[in-house]
Amino acid sequence: xxxxxxxxxxxxxxxxxxxxxxxxxxxxxxxxxxxxxxxxxxxxxxxxxxxxxxxxxxxxxxxxxxxxxxxxxxxxxxxxxxxxxxxxxxxxxxxxxxxxxxxxxxxxxxxxxxxxxxxxxxxxxxxxxxxxxxxxxxxxxxxxxxxxxxxxxxxxxxxxxxxxxxxxxxxxxxxxxxxxxxxxxxxxxxxxxxxxxxxxxxxxxxxxxxxxxxxxx
Numbered sequence: 335x336x337x338x339x340x341x342x343x344x345x346x347x348x349x350x351x352x353x354x355x356x357x358x359x360x361x362x363x364x365x366x367x368x369x370x371x372x373x374x375x376x377x378x379x380x381x382x383x384x385x386x387x388x389x390x391x392x393x394x395x396x397x398x399x400x401x402x403x404x405x406x407x408x409x410x411x412x413x414x415x416x417x418x419x420x421x422x423x424x425x426x427x428x429x430x431x432x433x434x435x436x437x438x439x440x441x442x443x444x445x446x447x448x449x450x451x452x453x454x455x456x457x458x459x460x461x462x463x464x465x466x467x468x469x470x471x472x473x474x475x476x477x478x479x480x481x482x483x484x485x486x487x488x489x490x491x492x493x494x495x496x497x498x499x500x501x502x503x504x505x506x507x508x509x510x511x512x513x514x515x516x517x518x519x520x521x522x523x524x525x526x527x528x529x530x531x532x533x534x535x536x537x538x539x540x541x542x543x544x545x546x547x548x549x550x551x
Contacts, residue, residue: 359513359516359517360516361516362512362513362514362516362517363509363510363512363513363516364509364512365512366508366509366510366511366513367506367508367509367512368508369508369512370506370507370508370511378453379453379496380451380452380453380496381451381452381453381454381455381458381493381496382449382450382451382458382493383449383450383455383458383459383462383490383491383492383493384447384448384449384450384462384490385447385448385459385463385465385466385486385488385489385490386445386446386447386448386466386486386487386488387445387446387448387466387470387485387486387487388404388443388445388446388485388487389401389403389404389407389444389445389446389473389482389484390444390482390483390484390485391481391482392477392481392482392483394481395480395481395482399481399482400444400482401443401444403482404439404443404444404445404446407469407472407473407484408439408446409437410469410472411435411437411446411448411465411469412431412432412435412436412437412465414428414432415472416465416468416469416472417432417435417465417468419468419471419472420461420464420465420467420468421464423460423463423464423467423468424457424460424461424464424465425457426457426461430461431450431461431464431465434450434451434452434461435448435449435450435451435461435462435465436448436449437449437465437469445487446466446469446484448462448465448466448469448490449462450462450465450490455492455493455494456492458490458492458493459489459491459492459493460490462490463489463490466490467486469484470483470484470485470486
């Protein structure tokens with residue numbers, strides 16, 4: 335008779351329950367760190383470039399009004415009217431500009447920051463400059479009534495390093511999230527009980543039937 339090879343032992347539920355409590359946290363931390371690091375390595379890099387324009391009042395306008403107009407122009411910088419004029423200079427369609435371009439303003443200075451993100455440094459800088467130029471042209475069309483014009487303050491510089499998170503950062507974030515999930519699983523899992531556990535007191539025998547007691551008397 336030929337001997338049969340031993341069957342691989344399956345990890346039973348009882349064995350899982352016998353693992354130390356901290357094993358869930360450790361397993362979640364390791365798994366989260368591996369997944370986060372893998373995402374940081376496999377995800378394509380993202381580059382960001384920023385162009386700045388400043389609102390300048392003319393002689394007929396109050397200098398304090400430039401701050402309010404800068405806030406207003408910052409809100410319309412990513413509207414279709416401006417992006418439609420910028421798409422030719424940027425070399426990308428309007429939907430790409432709407433997705434990858436954002437405008438921010440300062441509450442203290444009449445300045446607008448136009449930031450674009452792309453998978454390469456060149457397109458990111460080109461999109462930021464194109465939207466800034468288009469916004470300045472739209473402001474020039476209404477200078478006669480607003481007495482405010484937008485002037486380029488700084489062109490976008492091609493970024494040398496990606497703005498996306500590095501694998502080390504994504505790994506730390508993943509490890510933190512995995513450890514947190516492991517801790518939550520540790521809290522909700524059923525606890526093991528022993529006969530001396532206060533939550534399960536020893537069983538007390540019930541009262542004997544009346545017939546048995548009468549027979550013993």
